[in-house]
Amino acid sequence: MYEDLTVPIFLNSLILLKHKELVSCVGWTTADDLYSCSDDHQIIKWNLLNGETTQVAKLPDDIYPIDLHWFPKSFGGKRQTHAENFVLTSSDGKFHLISKTGRVEKSVEAHCGAVLAGRWNYEGTALVTVGEDGQVKIWSKSGMLRSTLAQQGTPIYSVAWGPDSEKILYTSGKQLIIKPLQPNAKVLQWKAHDGIILKVDWNSVNDLILSAGEDCKYKVWDSYGRLLYSSQSHEYPITSVAWALDGELFAVGSFHTLRLCDKTGWSYALEKPNTGSIFNIAWSTDGTQIAGACGNGHVIFAHVVEQRWVWKNFGITLTKRRTMEVRNVLNDAVDLLEFRDRVIKASLNYGHLVVSTSLQCYIFSTKNWNTPLIFDLKEGTVSLILQAERHFLLVDGGGLYLYSYEGRLISSPKVPGMRTDILNVQTISLSNDTLALRDKSDEKVIYLFEPLAGKPLGDGKPLTHKTEIMEIALDQKGHTNERKIAFIDKNRDLYITSVKRFGKEQKVIKIGTMVHTLAWNDTCNILCGLQDTRFTVWYYPNVVYVDKDLLPKTLYERDASEFSKNPQIVSFAGSQVTVRRADGSLIHISISPYPAILHEYVNNSKWEDAVRLCRFVKDQTLWACLAAMAVASKDMNTAEVAYASIGEIDKVQYISSIKDLPSKESRLAHILLFSGNVQDAETLLLQAGLIYQAIQVNINLYNWERALELAVKHKTHVDTVLAYRQKFLDDFGKKETNQRFLQYAEGLEVNWDKIKAKIELEIARERERAAATPAVRASVTIQR
Ligand SMILES: *[C@@H]1O[C@H](CO)[C@@H](O)[C@H](O)[C@H]1NC(C)=O
Numbered sequence: 001m002y003e004d005l006t007v008p009i010f011l012n013s014l015i016l017l018k019h020k021e022l023v024s025c026v027g028w029t030t031a032d033d034l035y036s037c038s039d040d041h042q043i044i045k046w047n048l049l050n051g052e053t054t055q056v057a058k059l060p061d062d063i064y065p066i067d068l069h070w071f072p073k074s075f076g077g078k079r080q081t082h083a084e085n086f087v088l089t090s091s092d093g094k095f096h097l098i099s100k101t102g103r104v105e106k107s108v109e110a111h112c113g114a115v116l117a118g119r120w121n122y123e124g125t126a127l128v129t130v131g132e133d134g135q136v137k138i139w140s141k142s143g144m145l146r147s148t149l150a151q152q153g154t155p156i157y158s159v160a161w162g163p164d165s166e167k168i169l170y171t172s173g174k175q176l177i178i179k180p181l182q183p184n185a186k187v188l189q190w191k192a193h194d195g196i197i198l199k200v201d202w203n204s205v206n207d208l209i210l211s212a213g214e215d216c217k218y219k220v221w222d223s224y225g226r227l228l229y230s231s232q233s234h235e236y237p238i239t240s241v242a243w244a245l246d247g248e249l250f251a252v253g254s255f256h257t258l259r260l261c262d263k264t265g266w267s268y269a270l271e272k273p274n275t276g277s278i279f280n281i282a283w284s285t286d287g288t289q290i291a292g293a294c295g296n297g298h299v300i301f302a303h304v305v306e307q308r309w310v311w312k313n314f315g316i317t318l319t320k321r322r323t324m325e326v327r328n329v330l331n332d333a334v335d336l337l338e339f340r341d342r343v344i345k346a347s348l349n350y351g352h353l354v355v356s357t358s359l360q361c362y363i364f365s366t367k368n369w370n371t372p373l374i375f376d377l378k379e380g381t382v383s384l385i386l387q388a389e390r391h392f393l394l395v396d397g398g399g400l401y402l403y404s405y406e407g408r409l410i411s412s413p414k415v416p417g418m419r420t421d422i423l424n425v426q427t428i429s430l431s432n433d434t435l436a437l438r439d440k441s442d443e444k445v446i447y448l449f450e451p452l453a454g455k456p457l458g459d460g461k462p463l464t465h466k467t468e469i470m471e472i473a474l475d476q477k478g479h480t481n482e483r484k485i486a487f488i489d490k491n492r493d494l495y496i497t498s499v500k501r502f503g504k505e506q507k508v509i510k511i512g513t514m515v516h517t518l519a520w521n522d523t524c525n526i527l528c529g530l531q532d533t534r535f536t537v538w539y540y541p542n543v544v545y546v547d548k549d550l551l552p553k554t555l556y557e558r559d560a561s562e563f564s565k566n567p568q569i570v571s572f573a574g575s576q577v578t579v580r581r582a583d584g585s586l587i588h589i590s591i592s593p594y595p596a597i598l599h600e601y602v603n604n605s606k607w608e609d610a611v612r613l614c615r616f617v618k619d620q621t622l623w624a625c626l627a628a629m630a631v632a633s634k635d636m637n638t639a640e641v642a643y644a645s646i647g648e649i650d651k652v653q654y655i656s657s658i659k660d661l662p663s664k665e666s667r668l669a670h671i672l673l674f675s676g677n678v679q680d681a682e683t684l685l686l687q688a689g690l691i692y693q694a695i696q697v698n699i700n701l702y703n704w705e706r707a708l709e710l711a712v713k714h715k716t717h718v719d720t721v722l723a724y725r726q727k728f729l730d731d732f733g734k735k736e737t738n739q740r741f742l743q744y745a746e747g748l749e750v751n752w753d754k755i756k757a758k759i760e761l762e763i764a765r766e767r768e769r770a771a772a773t774p775a776v777r778a779s780v781t782i783q784r
């Protein structure tokens with residue numbers, strides 16, 4: 001998330017002429033090999049490493065190529081390093097399956113009039129074609145017609161598969177249509193442009209849709225058809241749009257225009273090359289370069305550089321494809337880092353820079369830029385680097401690989417059938433002790449791993465939510481047993497839960513609504529997010545496990561309506577949060593530095609310092625945080641002071657009554673009750689042999705049946721339960737109707753004097769026992 005501080009621009013865009021006529025389509029086989037097809041009927045292969053171009057094939061004179069798409073390389077059973085063949089659609093109503101050597105393996109009659117586009121699904125098990133005849137057809141891998149999915153009155157210019165390969169997006173005049181392959185499933189259709197739509201693309205990582213049209217605009221949509229971004233109207237129709245594989249960037253082509261945009265729509269860079277209209281754009285699989293098919297017979301190549309990474313006093317810029325410049329702002333020292341191969345991904349955090357090139361991984365320490373650790377990569381296309389303080393994770397199409405900063409492979413966690421190449425910072429999160437990820441196949445499920453062993457955490461059961469999860473984030477600080485994960489679901493509700501499971505159920509607690517984006521501070525467990533039109537900081541999210549009512553008092557909120565649509569949190573470092581608006585401008589928000597200091601005092605049990613800080617700052621929010629932190633740490637003296645300072649008199653009284661309880665177990669149990677953990681409190685008391693106290697807790701909470709059950713089971717205080725029950729019914733003028741109570745009440749005379757004597761005896765006994773064994777320690781794991 002932090003690496004988002006990048007500002008890539010194009011460099012070395014290179015326009016090459018090999019074709020004699022309009023170039024209609026391009027496609028990459030590897031990160032350095034491109035195929036292009038033209039109205040001159042040639043298929044040309046370009047190798048960027050040695051600069052060679054070769055004519056792979058010459059098509060018959062009556063075939064004008066329109067669209068090409070390589071068969072996906074990472075699916076369909078075995079993994080291959082190169083795509084072996086591609087589909088080419090043409091003006092004569094056919095599509096052709098062509099090998100990489102240029103041999104036409106098969107030509108299939110597909111549409112009346114031109115076949116305007118053809119796309120393989122992600123698994124390589126089906127092909128979709130669309131045509132001038134307004135039909136959408138699905139074909140098998142070998143080119144057998146499976147079905148005609150749709151029939152429109154107008155030509156269909158562009159088509160894309162949904163991320164799960166179960167839906168098709170296509171154009172129909174000014175409309176966009178999403179149709180599931182499943183018969184009778186709901187079709188989504190909306191008016192997207194004021195002119196004919198020429199191109200669409202759908203990214204499988206971020207699930208966002210791009211469209212471009214004759215109205216000279218390009219737009220970004222979510223998969224429900226909601227508009228996220230619309231460009232202004234440009235001078236010429238937008239003839240091409242294409243997502244980079246990882247969904248962070250997209251490219252836009254138009255007449256003499258090539259543009260690079262962030263996923264939120266704003267434009268990083270604009271080039272005005274002499275290309276004519278750019279009809280088709282393809283990204284290399286590693287996401288570092290793009291190629292465009294130009295109307296004037298050229299092919300344009302461009303690669304993405306000038307990315308920037310910032311951590312503490314270090315700013316790093318990718319200045320060339322294989323060179324990074326490190327600047328230390330403290331002393332203005334500059335180091336140059338040279339790489340043997342092209343830089344593909346990089347991440348800078350926790351005192352380390354991790355860089356993947358097409359063949360290797362480099363690990364630099366910010367203390368020494370001269371001697372990186374280097375190891376070879378199995379696969380050249382790292383799609384994501386994720387850092388925690390202790391280790392980092394490399395993600396590619398083949399799997400997940402956790403490394404130490406010494407370059408040792410620690411583990412390779414696996415989820416069967418998972419597509420790792422589409423994981424992104426929203427769907428995977430790493431901390432010292434936990435790896436969490438959400439897979440596309442079931443978006444309600446979060447898988448949790450112990451990184452060292454690479455094995456599922458605890459009982460191996462993933463965390464399952466009631467609706468789809470959009471974004472997850474682990475906190476980074478504190479004890480492993482208290483690791484929390486925050487997540488946003490499809491309804492934009494924000495939840496928090498403990499990663500470790502205690503007892504039967506996992507408490508998942510809602511702490512926000514309409515949340516668009518979130519970030520943890522990396523040095524203490526403070527969470528910030530954008531909620532509807534407000535910017536919110538959860539200074540102590542753990543409060544919900546301690547005293548849920550206190551949550552609103554521990555928040556900082558300010559109006560964020562000026563951030564406009566779809567702002568993103570790009571960093572949360574120091575007491576400054578940086579937010580990027582949809583137009584690309586950065587906004588810095590300062591938040592109070594005191595909660596972070598409070599976290600640190602509390603972490604080190606410096607309660608007096610904590611109280612002194614709150615007295616000094618005189619802020620109710622800080623006192624509220626301290627109250628909850630103190631209860632969480634069972635420091636009831638501090639809790640009493642803090643609750644008094646925020647005027648929670650009921651709670652002060654309760655806490656002071658807890659302090660008077662006769663034994664440590666009782667006190668602990670009542671602290672648990674204070675936080676609403678009835679089950680844990682009862683368990684603790686029963687384990688300590690304090691049967692009467694466990695019964696009384698249930699009586700106080702009107703858990704009558706449980707109180708009676710315990711009394712009967714332990715053959716004690718049945719009369720106490722019945723007496724309180726009778727009093728309760730009398731107070732409300734009611735009669736006993738419960739069969740069990742009626743049964744036990746039969747023939748039993750309630751004698752309050754006797755009962756009171758018995759209770760006093762119990763308390764005296766507890767006090768005596770506690771005095772005899774002062775060191776007794778409760779041994780119940782408490783979920784916080
Ligand atoms: C995470 O690991 C690093 C390195 O082992 C250690 O210094 C740090 O204290 C750990 N942080 C937490 C919260 O456990």
Ligand SMILES: *[C@@H]1O[C@H](CO)[C@@H](O)[C@H](O)[C@H]1NC(C)=O
Nearest residue numbers: 521522523526573574575596
């Ligand atoms: C957040 O993290 C920074 C380090 O990046 C730390 O210095 C700071 O105290 C933290 N700030 C807040 C407000 O939590």
Ligand SMILES: *[C@@H]1O[C@H](CO)[C@@H](O)[C@H](O)[C@H]1NC(C)=O
Nearest residue numbers: 477478523524599600603604
């Ligand atoms: C929290 O306390 C532990 C032990 O007292 C210490 O090792 C750790 O560095 C502290 N963490 C922070 C952020 O102060």
